[in-house]
Amino acid sequence: MKIWFDGKLVDREDAKVSVFDHGVLYGDGCFEGIRFYDGKIFRLEDHLVRFYNSARYIFLTIPFTMDELAAACCDTVNASGLKDGYIRLVVTRGEGNLGLNPASCPRACVFAIVSEITLYPAEMYEKGLTLITSSVRRNAPAALCPQVKSLNYLNNIMAKQEAVQRGAGEALMLNEQGNVAECTGDNIFIVRDGVVTTPPVTDGALDGITRQAVIDICIELEIPVDERTINRYDVICADECFLTGTAAEVIPVSSLDGHSISDGMAGPITTKILAHYQNMVRATGTVC
Template identity: 65%
Template structure:
């Protein structure tokens, strides 16, 4: 496997970072997860815009221009030999010393991986996913801004561990007010009386790229859609529920905390949205070649 590391493609065994990199020492860095289908990178520009926005918030200087990151991403996909897969693009603060200050790190490091990924068993996409509500809360906006895709994912990992220990694959995360934020790596949507709802980013939800695509699809198909603050009651009383994320794509949810959501099967609105999403991923995107 070839990895793009700081300006060139290298073998996986040669893709190494220093133990003094602040990404390793302190989780000081950012990332994007991106999908490619049929030799096209889906919503690549949107992802790179978000990457640079995250870097700006963290005062992290990416040592490559926007177009250079686009080109490097496509080069990495081409070198993988895959027509469908997942990209992990990471920017770390770079090598510094054992002190906390990031200003001792002179140059950020960038690496890009293109490989296969499967978050959930394929049967989940046909039969639906079960959730639990995690006791671990989403980061407050006045702590680490939830809009930044930073390398600090420890609270999400703890919530994921809690879900797995409870025998399910995913967990719902609430914010400090007890309202719904998102899941450990996915945005959440519900359908009630024909209208699609999702929590606003101000409630701790990431401004997910797939989330944006689903809202665009709703507009295209004439399905009413709103951002609205939700709690566990809202979710358990929903007619339908599904999750969205780049790695997960669109995943129907049929149970939460032992409650059956709606009919316990994939609902008609969810099915329409998933079908259109698959059409878009199969036919649009930035060509790799």
């Protein structure tokens, strides 16, 4: 396996981050998860814009241009020999001292990993995921803007651990007001009376790339789509529910906290959106 590491492709065993890197010590950095299909990277520019915006928000200078990182992603995909796969693009604050002050880190560290990924078993895309509501609340925007894909994912990890311990596929995370924000790694959508609805980013949801792709699909297919505040009642009483994410793609939800959502199977609108999404990712993208 080849890793793109600070400007060049190296063998996996040579891609090493210092134990003094503030990404390791404090989770100080940002990342992106990106998918490619048939050798084409899906919405690469959108991912890179979000990557640079996350870094800008935390005063982290990426020592490469956007074009250079786009080329790096393509080079790593080509070196992998994979046609379908996943790219993890990471920037850390870089090596410094043991203090919190980022000024001790003169240069950020950037790397890209390409690998295969299977987040959920294939049958889950027909039967749907079971959800539980996590006791862990989504990070408050006043503490850390949810649009920043920070390397510190402990908030989400703790919620995911709850799902694992309770035998669920995913955990629903609420915001400080008790309204739905998102799941641990995915955005959430519900369908009721033919209208597709997802929480706004102001409620703590990440502005997901797949989330936006699904909104675009709804507009193209003339399916009414809305962004508004929802709560657990809305999810439990929905006609359909599904999650979206780069790794998960579009996956139906069968239940929340033991409450079956409709008949507990993938609904017709979810199925239609998933099929259109699968066509979209293979028909578009940056050719490497």
